[in-house]
Amino acid sequence: MDSPPAKQRIPINVVVSEIRTLTPTIKAFVLHSTDGAALPAYTAGAHIRVQVILPGGDADERSYSLIDDSVGSECRSHYRIAVQLEANGKGGSPFMHGLKVGSQLNIRPPQNDFPLDETATHSVLIAGGIGITPILAMAYALQASGRSFEFHYGTRSPDLMAFRDAVETFRNVVLYFDGGDPRRGLQLESLLAHPADGKHVYVCGPRGLIDAVIATAKHHGWADDHVHFELFNSPAVQGGDTAFEVELRASGKTLQVPADKSILDVILAAGCDLMYDCKRGECGMCATAVLEGIPEHRDYNLPDDERAGGKVMCICVSRAKSPRLVLDL
Numbered sequence: 001m002d003s004p005p006a007k008q009r010i011p012i013n014v015v016v017s018e019i020r021t022l023t024p025t026i027k028a029f030v031l032h033s034t035d036g037a038a039l040p041a042y043t044a045g046a047h048i049r050v051q052v053i054l055p056g057g058d059a060d061e062r063s064y065s066l067i068d069d070s071v072g073s074e075c076r077s078h079y080r081i082a083v084q085l086e087a088n089g090k091g092g093s094p095f096m097h098g099l100k101v102g103s104q105l106n107i108r109p110p111q112n113d114f115p116l117d118e119t120a121t122h123s124v125l126i127a128g129g130i131g132i133t134p135i136l137a138m139a140y141a142l143q144a145s146g147r148s149f150e151f152h153y154g155t156r157s158p159d160l161m162a163f164r165d166a167v168e169t170f171r172n173v174v175l176y177f178d179g180g181d182p183r184r185g186l187q188l189e190s191l192l193a194h195p196a197d198g199k200h201v202y203v204c205g206p207r208g209l210i211d212a213v214i215a216t217a218k219h220h221g222w223a224d225d226h227v228h229f230e231l232f233n234s235p236a237v238q239g240g241d242t243a244f245e246v247e248l249r250a251s252g253k254t255l256q257v258p259a260d261k262s263i264l265d266v267i268l269a270a271g272c273d274l275m276y277d278c279k280r281g282e283c284g285m286c287a288t289a290v291l292e293g294i295p296e297h298r299d300y301n302l303p304d305d306e307r308a309g310g311k312v313m314c315i316c317v318s319r320a321k322s323p324r325l326v327l328d329l
């Protein structure tokens, strides 16, 4: 089912009713509506967008997966999310970690861009780090409906493993602690060695894990639509990025994109109204025609031939190989 763009959905005011520290960098939050009303339903894999205030005072939104052990599509008395403190982030996670019980927040209603495939006969669930959040919800849903699945969850060390108690209640879970050595972590070659018609794989975690799952699945012949993923972090800005110029030909504007901002955020800050949703290069809603210049693609949405053609790009995450881009905006 298609969801409307997040920015078009009406915010809900919620209050933080519980905060738990799960690891040195991860806190879990329980949210109730401020008026006591039931919250909109969701299914496993869904997320909410939370309005955060960044250090400079600007408001922005961050997506957090919903974790729950209840099943079905009924309305919810509360939402539960978990947030990892990102030392090099833009300030969304410090805002969340600074919340107190009783703090109020504006959120967007749940949206599911990472749903379970209802036709799957077997699901392979793979989580890395804080990527456990949607994967745990999926495990609850699959277990409750009696469907076949396996569950793999890796972190660097046991003290960094959020929700370990809950995860260990699943008899089919395998935990991995790599100690910083990927060879001791998730064994993707063996996990993905045998694709089958009804078999689907779901992965959430850092970009390196998702890229490795996609590459390994491709190598073993998995169909693209049987490999589902959700990035935990936006890949928009990386170390070593540099500034470049963007001309919006139809609008007659020329903007500078600094090393630490995405094209989309710069255009929005300039007062332009654009369609976007995930801001992680997954949904394709921000895909924009490129009139001049060479894009550096960082999305997971465009097909290989469109990426190679260089005539369209997802401006929420992709950047420029050339000093200047001209976009059809």
Ligand code: FES
Binding pocket: 276, 277, 278, 279, 280, 281, 282, 283, 284, 285, 286, 287, 299, 301, 314, 315, 316, 317
């Ligand atoms: S907003 Fe989803 S790909 Fe850009």
